[in-house]
Amino acid sequence: MKFSNMKSVLRYFILPFLLLIFSSCNQDNSDNLLSEATYKDIFLELAIVNHIDTLLLANITREELIDQIFDHYEITPEEFRKTHDEFEKDIDQQLKRMEQILVMLREERERIDAIEQEYHRQQREPADSLRQRLLSR
Secondary structure: HHHHHHHHHHHHHHHHHHHHHHHHHOOOOHOOOOOOHHHHHHHHHHHHHHOOOOHHHOOOOHHHHHHHHHHHHOHHHHHHHHHHHHOOOOOHHHHHHHHHHHHHHHHHHHHHHHHHHHHHHHHHOOOOHHHHHHHOO
């Protein structure tokens, strides 16, 4: 092969190939990140799991619940961590996200409180049955 032909091969095939490889190494990874809404939903669920009373866990561990969350969203912990790390690079935006997540947590807590109150209200015995029980002693 002549030297000029080799230059042509290098110029037209190898150089573009190498440029493509090196450009993909520095490519923005934001395409591989979770959406902000999905990130916030997962973050919220993970926060709830991390603060749930161990008595309520029954026969399941926190780790199993966390695995169920990732399975539900069809992601890996690494994908969540990658998105989290990327979002934390812009601290102002991340603080806004955290404020939104706190609002979501408060709303969830209020919803759970309402459910618990309704449950306890339904579980209370009527006053007449309490009086009957005391009289039958």
